[in-house]
Amino acid sequence: MAEENGDMVDIYIMGKKYRVPNALTIMKALEYAGYVYVRGCGCRGGFCGACATVYRLPGDYKLHVALACQEVVQEGMAVAHIPFYPANKELYDIDKLKPNAESILKLYPTVYRCVSCNTCTKACPQEIQVMDYVQAALRGDIAKAADISFACIMCGLCASRCPAEIPQFNVGILARRLYSRHIAPPAQHLADRMQEVEEGKFEEEIDKLMKMNKDELQELYTKRDMEPK
8 A cells, every 4th residue: 555655765774775665663664675583573562672773864974773663764764773782791690799889890890981971861762861870870879770770671772872882781780680689678579479379379270270271361361450551
């Protein structure tokens, strides 16, 4: 229908020209052009961070970044898909680390090089204040760094634009792990539920589910109580 109506645009995927419907996201345009995803496509809803993409537009000197499942194609768009962004990820034993700036800076010393340019924040498709959580980590405010970075989907686009070469998303997840392990109070409701599981409270219900066929399970799933948005 788009071809019949003339609603098509020319885009360049990895340097090769393709004509695609103008209402498609970059992800769908790639598939329309014949690309088969082996890696770089997950949830398709902006939650998994697997489809990081870099693109330029005609007459625009800027290098833009986005998630392919969210950004709609434009005339003349030149696209480069990044299914995985390489960044240094240090190994550590979370139990042996202390929740302070020294732990983060020892593992990720490039945080010292942050110049507060805010380019990482501008690149974030989740609109997270990336620079703020990096600065919080630098100050040793682990709780704040964990809170600000909570919605990070680890796509790597912040690191792709950072002049200081900081792997911000790895810093963020370290802050969240430090907070969870050493600062956050134990979740009593989780301990209570684990005790119920160990006591066999749900064995009968699990056994009932195991005996259901696919149609029954699908109906049960469809009618389940949904969490409020």
